Amino acid sequence: MYWEIIELANGEVALRRADSNDDPLLVIRFSDEAKERLKEQRLDVARAMISAGVQVATEIESGEETDDMDDDEMIVH
Numbered sequence: 001m002y003w004e005i006i007e008l009a010n011g012e013v014a015l016r017r018a019d020s021n022d023d024p025l026l027v028i029r030f031s032d033e034a035k036e037r038l039k040e041q042r043l044d045v046a047r048a049m050i051s052a053g054v055q056v057a058t059e060i061e062s063g064e065e066t067d068d069m070d071d072d073e074m075i076v077h
Contacts, residue, residue, distance in 0.1 A: 005047055011035070013046035026050070 002018040003025070014024035028046045030038065038045055 005043070005050060007043065013043060015050050026053070 003015055004018040006014050006016060006024075008014055008024075008027070011030075013028045013030075015026050016022065016024040028049060030042055030046075035042060
């Protein structure tokens with residue numbers, strides 16, 4: 001199975017199966033301020049974010065430890 005990173009018509013960046021037009025697995029939306037600061041590098045940042053997420057998900061599935069940050073230290077909004 002192959003995945004692709006695409007830019008949606010509304011400017012969001014999404015990860016979806018390459019052989020499907022189904023809803024994306026995930027979507028990244030940058031604020032207007034972030035878009036202005038990142039400019040053309042926005043897709044590179046999104047790619048890095050997705051890559052890091054896939055790496056952690058793979059480690060979780062394989063039972064590896066992911067102790068880079070304690071749960072107490074993580075802030076989720």
